[in-house]
Amino acid sequence: MTASNGRAATIETATRHVFPNGMVALLQRNPSSPIVTVRGEVRVGAVHEPALQSGLAVFTGAALIRGTAARSFQQIVAETEALGASVHAGGGMHSSGFAGRALAEDLPLILEIVADMVQRPSFPAHEVERLRGQFLMGLRESEQETRTQASRAARALLFPPEHPYSRLSSGTAESVQALTRADLVAFHRLYHPGAATIAIVGDIDPPQVIDELERVFGGWEAQSAPPDQVLPPAPPVQGLLRRDIVLSGKVQSDIIYGVHGLSRTSPDFYAANVANMILGRIGLGGRLGDNVREQQGLAYSCGSSLDADLGAGPWAALAGVNPANIERAISAIVHEIGAFCADGPTDDELSDARDYMTGSLALGLETNDGIAGTLLGIERYGLGLDYISRYPAIIRSISAEQIVAVARRYLSTEHYIVVTAGPAVA
Incomplete structure (x- = not known):
């Protein structure tokens, strides 16, 4: 074993x-x-x-x-x-x-x-x-x-x-x-x-x-019915919505690109999670980190996050940049997202993401706290106690075609929000 x-x-x-x-x-x-x-x-x-x-x-x-x-x-x-x-x-x-x-x-x-x-x-x-x-x-x-x-x-x-x-x-x-x-x-x-x-x-x-x-x-008695977790719908983003926040005295600006994501219980979750890992998580920030930070030198940090819980939270790209590089960094992020939606991952990217995700779950079970947290998540999302043994096969079954499909379904270079926060830029 x-x-x-x-x-x-x-x-x-x-x-x-x-x-x-x-x-x-x-x-x-x-x-x-x-x-x-x-x-x-x-x-x-x-x-x-x-x-x-x-x-x-x-x-x-x-x-x-x-x-x-x-x-x-x-x-x-x-x-x-x-x-x-x-x-x-x-x-x-x-x-x-x-x-x-x-x-x-x-x-x-x-x-x-x-x-x-x-x-x-x-x-x-x-x-x-x-x-x-x-x-x-x-x-x-x-x-x-x-x-x-x-x-x-x-x-x-x-x-x-x-x-x-x-x-x-x-x-x-x-x-x-x-x-x-x-x-x-x-x-x-x-x-x-x-x-x-x-x-x-x-x-x-x-x-x-x-x-x-x-x-x-045992003596804990409910004072009301259990509250539900039903969330109101969020209307889709139309076009580009942007907001720039000025914070005086700062030397760095933060950028967030965002779209509506998906819930943890969505059938698309596993493909989207692998896609997010490749796009902006693995290594020094995935493909976004490699392009925007390493190759173009436009950001101190760059990556992505997928907030998938009982409701569909944001799918976002995040970067910390020199204020002088804000517009170029935004363009580079949107360009990289568009390229990812068009072409999907390489074989090496997909293989690395699969290995990382299956390995990191196992590492999370090295401690009592990690096991307890995993058990809570299994119960919260109704995954079943055999989830850990099923997980590697689930991740390794995700194909490049599934990743392209889910990226095109949720990510966009036409309908998204952008926020910047930092010092005023002349």
Whole structure:
């Protein structure tokens, strides 16, 4: 058995248990590690917050650890640090996550603390204000970051205001400043055991862990129906939409080219993912990095990203450039995308991408945290526990013709958005 096959077999032997309240547990024993990793998520996120309350999901998620009905923030920190353990929580676009790490013998206490945080956060007013101060500091710093401001503007051009993808899940300084403790309490009511998954990996006994989870999560009762993940449609981009953001005092500009992408559950996902790897990921930024950065010297960095989740996020090309090179770099990016759509990948590019993608997935299973994260993704997208063993064949089955087809279907040199952020250019 190869190392890759061994890791796939490990995932396939994971225990999947559904509790009466709908919560799913994915448990994998790894006796080679004395450390146990806990990772979980509740599928409630920024897609469920009102448009005028952007940042609410992320703020609520981060506040879970700040105190519960049974423990203050200081008690949580003291109890975990005394064991050399840790717990964390946060929010995102589609889900709110929680995590823990401890020695196997300390797992019951960590599960008790995590369960307390997720089910019974008290959102103490003074802790909410401390957290708000930290958030506002980070958000105000990000207002001067060219990449962050370009990303905000790109989403606003690609998606209508009522669409959750039209804004960053972190919110803005203005929206976070306006949030109240009552807003956090109300948003937390959306947390639902039927939308929750917990993955635990390490030197554990799965039946015993199931009993522990039943003890600490079994009394979690839903206060409402599980929130759905249905997103409104985004109208197609017509022609070229461009926005230039001036940030004084900067020496670099960031460029984003963007189109609507696809969801993780789309039949086109695997071909698009391989295409994106070739276009702007592998090596020093794929074909975009080779052409725009290496050959023409127009960018400090250049690559691409495919944001495929439960909804269809942006498919983007990104570059950091000398402000004097903005127009030439944009032209080079659009030209390279057009050439990729016309000709597709070379045999070597396709072979390299396949090797990299199958190898990187295997490397991701080297740690308990990587295994736990993979298990969560498998559950989130309904992939099945045999996904890891199927994945290499899926990737190696993607042909150059499929890549050309998917590139032409989504990428465009006629209908796209461009955003630049940086100093004023004369």
